[in-house]
Amino acid sequence: MSENMKKIIHLGGVLFAVTAVTGLLLGIVQNFTSAAIMKAEQAARNEAFRAVMPDADNFEAVNPAPDDFVTDVQKGTGKSGLAGWCISVNSKGYGGLVSFIVGVTKDGAVKAISILNHSETPGLGAKSTEPEFYTQFNDKDKLPLKVVKGAASAPEEIIAISGATITSNAVVDGVNAAVSYWAKNLKGAE
Numbered sequence: 459m460s461e462n463m464k465k466i467i468h469l470g471g472v473l474f475a476v477t478a479v480t481g482l483l484l485g486i487v488q489n490f491t492s493a494a495i496m497k498a499e500q501a502a503r504n505e506a507f508r509a510v511m512p513d514a515d516n517f518e519a520v521n522p523a524p525d526d527f528v529t530d531v532q533k534g535t536g537k538s539g540l541a542g543w544c545i546s547v548n549s550k551g552y553g554g555l556v557s558f559i560v561g562v563t564k565d566g567a568v569k570a571i572s573i574l575n576h577s578e579t580p581g582l583g584a585k586s587t588e589p590e591f592y593t594q595f596n597d598k599d600k601l602p603l604k605v606v607k608g609a610a611s612a613p614e615e616i617i618a619i620s621g622a623t624i625t626s627n628a629v630v631d632g633v634n635a636a637v638s639y640w641a642k643n644l645k646g647a648e
Contacts (some may be wrong), residue, residue, distance in 0.1 A: 510561025583625030
């Protein structure tokens with residue numbers, strides 16, 4: 459075996475050992491942090507449930523029917539019974555999925571929304587997490603909603619984020635999908 463071949467085998471072995479040790483260490487770190495990450499994500503979801511359905515004290519998972527937008531449904535109950543539904547939605551935005559929760563009252567009105575995750579452009583679509591945008595959805599009962607540029611002239615109109623119409627449409631489409639899901643699957647349920 460030539461000297462060059464021995465060097466190649468030696469370097470390959472060193473590279474393999476470093477890669478194996480690094481992979482093992484990453485696996486150990488991931489194992490320790492995954493539980494904490496899941497716990498933090500669940501805490502954020504619970505906070506979002508309370509934000510979109512403030513009249514509810516308890517939330518109970520409901521098996522959602524298959525749907526292109528809806529990923530999870532929680533039944534919110536309070537002191538006077540059913541307060542409404544927290545419907546988790548994924549909608550296609552400009553940079554990827556926009557994940558959020560829509561609070562739908564037992565009468566089918568939108569109580570509020572809470573954006574959980576997004577991959578939208580900073581300074582543009584990321585403004586969907588700012589109150590100036592998401593509070594437009596509070597207590598909407600004129601549905602379906604639609605996006606407008608400029609000033610809203612009707613109760614079902616949502617003012618688009620300047621420079622981020624795709625993100626604005628994604629959120630409105632997701633909210634409309636959640637209300638449609640409620641009408642098909644949850645209306646009249648207690």
